[in-house]
Amino acid sequence: MSSLLAETADPAPLQQFLAKQERIGLLRFLTCGSVDDGKSTLIGRLLFDTKLIFDDQLATLKRDSVKHGTVGEDIDLALLVDGLEAEREQGITIDVAYRFFTTDKRRFIVADTPGHEQYTRNMATGASNADLAVVLVDARHGILTQTRRHSFIASLLGIRHVVLAVNKIDLVDFSESRFAQIRDEYARATRDLGFLSLTAIPLSARFGDNVIERSARTPWYTGPSLLQYLETVNVDPAVDVQPLRMPVQWVNRPNLDFRGYSGTIVSGTVRPGNRVTVAASGRTSTVSRIVTMDGDLESASAGAAVTLTLADQIDISRGDVLTNAKDPISVADKFDAHIVWLADQPLFPGRSYVIKLGTRSVSGTITHIRHRIDVNSYAHVPAATLGVNDVAAISVSLIAPVALERFADSRNLGGFIVIDRLSNATVGVGMVEAITPGSTNIVWHDMAVDKESRAALKGQRPAALWFTGLSGAGKSTIANLVDRKLHALGRHSYILDGDNVRHGLNRDLGFSEADRVENIRRAAEAARLMVDAGLIVMVSFISPYRSDRDAARERFEAGEFIEVYIDTPIDECRRRDPKGLYARADAGQIRNFTGVDAPYEAPAAPELHLHTTQADAEVLADRVIEELRRRALIT
Amino acid sequence: MSDRHSHLGRLESESLHIIREVVAECRSPVFLYSIGKDSSVLLHLILKAFYPSKPPFPLLHIDTGWKFREMIEFRDATVKRLGLDLIVHTNEEGRRQGINPFDHGGFYTHVMKTEALKAALKQHGFDAAFGGARRDEEKSRAKERIFSFRTANQEWDPKNQRPEFWNLYNGRIHKGESIRVFPLSNWTELDIWHYIMLQNLPIVPLYFAAERPVVVRDESLIVVHDERMRLHDGEVPTMRRVRFRSLGCYPLTAAHESSAATLPEIVAEMLTARTSERGGRLIDRDEKDSMEKKKREGYF
Numbered sequence: 001m002s003s004l005l006a007e008t009a010d011p012a013p014l015q016q017f018l019a020k021q022e023r024i025g026l027l028r029f030l031t032c033g034s035v036d037d038g039k040s041t042l043i044g045r046l047l048f049d050t051k052l053i054f055d056d057q058l059a060t061l062k063r064d065s066v067k068h069g070t071v072g073e074d075i076d077l078a079l080l081v082d083g084l085e086a087e088r089e090q091g092i093t094i095d096v097a098y099r100f101f102t103t104d105k106r107r108f109i110v111a112d113t114p115g116h117e118q119y120t121r122n123m124a125t126g127a128s129n130a131d132l133a134v135v136l137v138d139a140r141h142g143i144l145t146q147t148r149r150h151s152f153i154a155s156l157l158g159i160r161h162v163v164l165a166v167n168k169i170d171l172v173d174f175s176e177s178r179f180a181q182i183r184d185e186y187a188r189a190t191r192d193l194g195f196l197s198l199t200a201i202p203l204s205a206r207f208g209d210n211v212i213e214r215s216a217r218t219p220w221y222t223g224p225s226l227l228q229y230l231e232t233v234n235v236d237p238a239v240d241v242q243p244l245r246m247p248v249q250w251v252n253r254p255n256l257d258f259r260g261y262s263g264t265i266v267s268g269t270v271r272p273g274n275r276v277t278v279a280a281s282g283r284t285s286t287v288s289r290i291v292t293m294d295g296d297l298e299s300a301s302a303g304a305a306v307t308l309t310l311a312d313q314i315d316i317s318r319g320d321v322l323t324n325a326k327d328p329i330s331v332a333d334k335f336d337a338h339i340v341w342l343a344d345q346p347l348f349p350g351r352s353y354v355i356k357l358g359t360r361s362v363s364g365t366i367t368h369i370r371h372r373i374d375v376n377s378y379a380h381v382p383a384a385t386l387g388v389n390d391v392a393a394i395s396v397s398l399i400a401p402v403a404l405e406r407f408a409d410s411r412n413l414g415g416f417i418v419i420d421r422l423s424n425a426t427v428g429v430g431m432v433e434a435i436t437p438g439s440t441n442i443v444w445h446d447m448a449v450d451k452e453s454r455a456a457l458k459g460q461r462p463a464a465l466w467f468t469g470l471s472g473a474g475k476s477t478i479a480n481l482v483d484r485k486l487h488a489l490g491r492h493s494y495i496l497d498g499d500n501v502r503h504g505l506n507r508d509l510g511f512s513e514a515d516r517v518e519n520i521r522r523a524a525e526a527a528r529l530m531v532d533a534g535l536i537v538m539v540s541f542i543s544p545y546r547s548d549r550d551a552a553r554e555r556f557e558a559g560e561f562i563e564v565y566i567d568t569p570i571d572e573c574r575r576r577d578p579k580g581l582y583a584r585a586d587a588g589q590i591r592n593f594t595g596v597d598a599p600y601e602a603p604a605a606p607e608l609h610l611h612t613t614q615a616d617a618e619v620l621a622d623r624v625i626e627e628l629r630r631r632a633l634i635t
Numbered sequence: 636m637s638d639r640h641s642h643l644g645r646l647e648s649e650s651l652h653i654i655r656e657v658v659a660e661c662r663s664p665v666f667l668y669s670i671g672k673d674s675s676v677l678l679h680l681i682l683k684a685f686y687p688s689k690p691p692f693p694l695l696h697i698d699t700g701w702k703f704r705e706m707i708e709f710r711d712a713t714v715k716r717l718g719l720d721l722i723v724h725t726n727e728e729g730r731r732q733g734i735n736p737f738d739h740g741g742f743y744t745h746v747m748k749t750e751a752l753k754a755a756l757k758q759h760g761f762d763a764a765f766g767g768a769r770r771d772e773e774k775s776r777a778k779e780r781i782f783s784f785r786t787a788n789q790e791w792d793p794k795n796q797r798p799e800f801w802n803l804y805n806g807r808i809h810k811g812e813s814i815r816v817f818p819l820s821n822w823t824e825l826d827i828w829h830y831i832m833l834q835n836l837p838i839v840p841l842y843f844a845a846e847r848p849v850v851v852r853d854e855s856l857i858v859v860h861d862e863r864m865r866l867h868d869g870e871v872p873t874m875r876r877v878r879f880r881s882l883g884c885y886p887l888t889a890a891h892e893s894s895a896a897t898l899p900e901i902v903a904e905m906l907t908a909r910t911s912e913r914g915g916r917l918i919d920r921d922e923k924d925s926m927e928k929k930k931r932e933g934y935f
Contacts, residue, residue, distance in 0.1 A: 084793050307686070
């Protein structure tokens with residue numbers, strides 16, 4: 001192929017042009033703000049006026065404008081970015097669109113984000129990779145709730161530079177005082193959001209005033225046009241001078257002679273010979289090589305995707321972070337964070353989620369919502385749960401320590417996503433605010449007599465038998481029989497029954513989804529203490545939500561948690577109705593009754609699945625005892 | 636290319652990160668190799684991501700039976716040269732029924748490409764498929780995530796995409812569901828050509844201008860590639876100096892007149908182009924919103 005280059009008549013000007021293009025900096029920005037403030041139109045205008053629309057696209061745009069346009073005879077520039085059928089039909093933006101354009105000063109990736117509250121998660125998606133936000137305001141309407149919400153979310157997700165684009169200035173007769181009023185109100189509203197720069201520009205996206213060139217129609221405005229500003233604003237953080245951080249993505253082992261660690265350096269610089277420490281293990285070694293397909297490197301810095309080899313054989317896997325030996329990273333299992341909740345299904349403290357941070361995915365819970373933050377007033381409001389688009393300050397607890405930093409120090413190791421265990425959906429996005437001091441050092445108080453010695457004295461291995469099923473399924477009946485049989489065998493056991501526990505330990509809890517989560521959490525913790533004491537404990541709780549049972553399971557060591565699904569069809573439970581509860585629920589006297597007007601999520605893979613319509617309780621209790629023997633929990 | 640201060644170095648690093656995340660998070664990935672220029676770049680990035688290991692997944696080519704001969708030759712030579720695993724899948728049922736681009740239009744694309752792709756992914760149990768699509772290509776692609784979720788029926792729901800933050804990709808799925816992954820999302824057409832030039836990547840010769848027999852049909856130049864090409868009344872192939880900007884099935888892919896016979900000449904032509912890249916892909920014109928519609932049904 002290099003011979004082809006030589007054949008070119010005069011490659012020099014082209015090569016020079018491309019070499020310059022290579023050095024042009026990149027600015028990633030988003031447009032945000034309320035519905036109909038003109039975000040898509042503004043981007044359409046930027047593309048149009050910088051001559052970045054191809055002829056065939058322009059022809060399509062003209063056709064689309066006749067069909068879907070909202071600006072009469074003119075071409076509707078918003079249709080350049082509103083690429084989905086539903087968007088063009090409804091004249092709104094649903095999801096973020098990414099567009100690319102280059103001037104001779106800079107290249108740009110612009111994320112056009114939706115204004116509707118309903119699509120806030122898509123706006124947040126666009127904001128997460130942007131360096132700057134262009135917040136649009138309709139000059140007639142001024143600052144709206146969505147303006148504040150988007151500004152706040154942009155700030156939370158790490159954006160430090162904002163352009164306040166006071167759009168449709170033509171519709172307020174190019175009024176300087178109206179512009180000044182909006183600019184001042186916005187500056188006041190966002191005073192505490194930590195923006196390093198805020199530049200207000202009066203413009204008309206539809207007619208192009210102050211978009212590319214300064215407009216003669218706003219002679220009182222002496223600042224730059226939007227494009228002039230975007231071409232020159234400095235947003236670069238200095239990531240080279242920070243300590244080395246490289247989260248390991250993948251262990252590269254083509255053969256027995258090569259073991260490399262592949263990943264992207266997120267801050268700092270690495271060179272062969274550097275001493276590195278592995279978080280979380282704390283082991284150290286020396287970098288031997290920086291391997292790439294283009295040859296080994298002398299050094300590699302933030303942003304580079306490389307493969308490192310080390311001088312020593314030490315245990316490193318995906319999710320570990322390589323750091324300078326001198327500047328180790330915090331390792332913790334508890335931290336405080338801000339969160340934006342993205343799912344219709346609410347967040348419940350105590351429920352188990354998957355948290356992905358860096359290249360590490362680990363189970364964890366939001367232990368507590370410190371406060372919700374009102375997106376309009378930015379006031380702190382108490383909250384027991386979070387709904388879709390809520391923003392809050394939370395505390396997080398993970399089941400294993402991870403290497404992390406404050407989000408303010410590192411987007412890459414301080415930002416995390418929250419994944420629902422059942423739907424696998426991304427339900428939250430979080431930013432680490434404070435790492436709980438010493439959280440890695442809070443180990444279980446070291447007791448002289450441990451679980452094994454207590455259990456050995458009783459001649460058994462401790463376990464939690466978790467009975468789940470509908471009300472009236474027969475959980476307590478079977479658990480009682482098992483308890484009696486264990487007692488007869490000389491084993492030490494105990495029953496935690498849902499109804500009984502609600503009379504004491506959980507008397508403060510009701511039947512809302514949030515309280516049910518907490519009810520199960522406390523039962524699991526009580527059972528864990530009993531297992532630690534060496535007991536075989538039977539937990540007999542309806543426990544309708546799979547994620548709560550999974551969270552309970554995680555509190556135990558492998559093999560200690562045995563889920564027993566007492567499977568009785570609802571019609572049979574209703575027929576039995578030992579406490580008359582179904583009759584009352586059907587009559588509407590009891591709300592949130594499992595199986596009637598609240599869901600029951602059956603276990604997907606219980607250790608034991610017992611059908612009460614196929615055998616009587618005595619036989620089923622024997623099956624439980626057999627299972628305990630099979631698992632060598634009793635002899 | 637590891638110079639992160641250069642534009643292409645930055646794009647390359649971002650793509651390598653995405654490619655590695657897929658292998659770390661997904662059970663059974665595959666690279667949907669379509670032989671074109673974007674596939675050439677993506678293949679090169681995949682080799683880089685795992686070097687010195689071989690890519691830990693196979694290539695899959697959906698062969699409609701109507702690709703240019705030069706594409707198939709290039710595919711086979713590439714796989715042989717690099718020692719890669721290639722799966723070639725054709726919708727045999729469709730071929731037996733004689734589904735072809737002349738008689739069946741959009742239905743042909745649906746049966747021989749979309750349905751064939753879905754069947755191949757399902758048959759092999761792939762849960763993640765790499766594609767070379769870019770956001771600058773087309774307006775519905777501009778809307779797509781880098782990790783793009785597909786239902787068990789392999790459908791895309793553009794109104795309900797998973798949110799995606801920073802470079803934290805969520806690859807968790809249920810059995811039967813899958814992820815389409817687009818490591819070139821942030822590359823532009825010019826970036827692709829510039830990278831091919833700098834890295835001396837081999838590409839299908841059809842991208843270079845040469846004298847080829849063409850007919851003019853609906854204002855498009857269609858190369859008369861083999862004996863299966865059906866000529867309309869009065870159409871007489873003439874030799875013209877043409878090349879392709881985008882490659883697909885030959886009766887559905889228009890060439891344009893060009894004298895660009897080298898990579899620098901192609902890049903120079905790109906810089907003055909007044910039409911978009913997919914302007915030559917007739918399947919995009921068959922009905923309004925056609926790319927989005929095809930993507931929702933499972934097309935890449």
